[in-house]
Amino acid sequence: MAVDTISTNTNNTAATSQPLRVVVLVSGSGSNLQVLIDAMQAGTLPIEIVGVISNREDAYAVTRAHAAAIPVAILSHVANGKRMGIKTFERHASEQLNAWQPDLIVLAGFMRVLSSAFIDNAPAPMINLHPSLLPAYKGLDTHQRVLQAGEQLHGCSIHVVTAELDAGTVLTQAVLSLTHKDTADDLQKRVQKLEHQLLPWTVLLLAKGVLSLNKAPLNAQQNAFMPALPLKLYIEE
Missing domain, CATH: 3.40.50.170 (Formyl transferase, N-terminal domain)
Incomplete structure (x- = not known):
């Protein structure tokens, strides 16, 4: 060490x-x-x-x-x-x-x-950045799997870390539309751009108290003026 x-x-x-x-x-x-x-x-x-x-x-x-x-x-x-x-x-x-x-x-x-x-x-508390629109496509090789499934949307998610892989409450997501020309490498680069916007946005929401990660159920923490989780950041390229 x-x-x-x-x-x-x-x-x-x-x-x-x-x-x-x-x-x-x-x-x-x-x-x-x-x-x-x-x-x-x-x-x-x-x-x-x-x-x-x-x-x-x-x-x-x-x-x-x-x-x-x-x-x-x-x-x-x-x-x-x-x-x-x-x-x-x-x-x-x-x-x-x-x-x-x-x-x-x-x-x-x-x-x-x-x-x-x-x-x-x-x-x-721990949060994790995952390259898919959870709960779909947990685990590895998400970009290739999304293409093989013929999905129209892809993106990334930030979720609370739990013992079950990629299964904690999803806090935020950033979304993009797939094109017929996309390869797995293309998607990796496009999704990484989303990650670079989603992560600081989510950390800002946590720092400002808009999102909370205490022991109470997250959905109960959303007040009447807040949309249900996950909060979504739509990015058009």
Whole structure:
């Protein structure tokens, strides 16, 4: 395990409310992490990314976090060089989360399935970004499966993380129309553009209290003036 302990200056005494403390779990390039970093640095999102956890030491997301002076925990291999098992990963990740004490945990391109014990004992609720219009097309290879099924709409969803894969309450979705020319690679790129809009929008709704992730049933938290979940962001390209 490797943990970078980078100090950050978080003087928020002039603010009327404290920013939402966010930890991001990553496995890959971290393009969605970069979107959050950019919005945080621009002041358009009232958040502080207090840490990043990566299960891959070669993930480019780690480079992005370092460039922004964000603390990083790399939980990829144990001391003898073997890949870290999920139980060991969860033990170290739990320790790090408890040290950072986030208000929100964001899974953005994180490619390990977490146990119910880890999720239930986390110090903050977790949300995950998934490349389909849930509850349809849970799991992997969503773009190819959507094309094979002849769907007319596709997109991405942000949902509450539960022990059942991609099955938690869907909070928000971004939607696009398929064209006859789309390939799986085309859809991957088009949906990624949606992700870069949906994730900061959803985090903003959480930071502002429009959406809530406390223990009460989410549908009960919607007041009479709010539409039912998921809230949808329609994007026409």
